[in-house]
Amino acid sequence: xxxxxxxxxxxxxxxxxxxxxxxxxxxxxxxxxxxxxxxxxxxxxxxxxxxxxxxxxxxxxxxxxxxxxxxxxxxxxxxxxxxxxxxxxxxxxxxxxxxxxxxxxxxxxxxxxxxxxxxxxx
Ligand SMILES: [Zn+2]
Numbered sequence: 001x002x003x004x005x006x007x008x009x010x011x012x013x014x015x016x017x018x019x020x021x022x023x024x025x026x027x028x029x030x031x032x033x034x035x036x037x038x039x040x041x042x043x044x045x046x047x048x049x050x051x052x053x054x055x056x057x058x059x060x061x062x063x064x065x066x067x068x069x070x071x072x073x074x075x076x077x078x079x080x081x082x083x084x085x086x087x088x089x090x091x092x093x094x095x096x097x098x099x100x101x102x103x104x105x106x107x108x109x110x111x112x113x114x115x116x117x118x119x120x121x122x
Contacts, residue, residue: 003017003020005017008020010024
């Protein structure tokens with residue numbers, strides 16, 4: 001292998017360079033260094049991807065905005081239309097419920113009177 005300092009050929013297992021005396025990295029140090037370099041490279045790639053994606057994202061937002069606004073407007077219109085159409089039905093249902101409640105009250109009162117009368121007759 002080559003010395004990390006002077007680049008001269010040294011024994012593969014050498015801990016120190018026989019020419020310049022520089023300490024050679026151990027296998028675990030080399031693995032750790034490789035890991036750090038890989039992490040740095042991955043971070044750099046991620047950074048570049050994000051930077052490249054920014055204008056694309058802006059473009060998508062700019063392009064999609066009118067469509068989203070149009071869809072929202074249509075949704076609101078549809079909701080208003082539905083509200084207008086159901087309004088009379090809801091009102092009618094409310095009136096019918098009131099009528100039914102009044103009728104029930106009348107029938108109940110009438111029944112109570114009949115029961116009272118029958119009790120008195122005994
Ligand atoms: Zn050396």
